[in-house]
Amino acid sequence: MEISIDIDDPVPLFTQLVTQVKQAVNQEKLAPGDALPSIRQLANDLTMNSKTVAKAYRILERDGVIQTRGYRGTFIHPEAKTNSTVDLNEWLHTTLNETVSKLKASGITDSEIRIAFSQVMNNNHN
Template sequence: MKLTVDEHSPTPPFEQLRLQVLEAVRTGAVAPGDKLPTVRRLADELGLAPNTVARAYRELEQGEVIETRGRLGSFIAATGDPTRRQAQRAAAEFAERMRALGLATDDALALVSAALGIRP
């Protein structure tokens, strides 16, 4: 996985890194257990402050995309695609709430379609 930072982008560098790692996980470009470069090494390669890379790694770890194993380094987590997991959790919570409100399935699906901007 080759990480880059566009210095002309309005997106902060830590967020660019976070999004690239997340996309690599989603597409399968990296596999669970793959080791990431150390914070210091990646910061040196990209000309960034170590704190910038550390922030990206911290946010990826909070999102369960990577796991840090102390002195061994940071690795792609073995828990699967965190975006899909979080979406499944949100869908289950939505379904539970719709049932609690007594909404019919068709009405709940119409609400989701409208929220996603899907026209019937």
């Protein structure tokens, strides 16, 4: 599989990686069971840090696109194609958009929403 990373792209490196793997799955360039390069190997090939590649793999596994089997390596998930077309990100945006719109409609300031949001994210239940 061919992966090309653009350093000058404002899109984060790990995001580029995630996107390209999902695209490869959708285009059937990667089929279930196919082995992916090891984290260190891919990091070396793309001249980037292994932690960055690991981050991309972590997300891909959470999304059900790949399966990591420890020392055995990483492989394409059996239902990778289904899982990589389901857009978890779209649901995230619409969900957030609905609540934020509801709050804004009440006259609450953007600042207030942002502050309350960060408090909620830090589990400061006030």
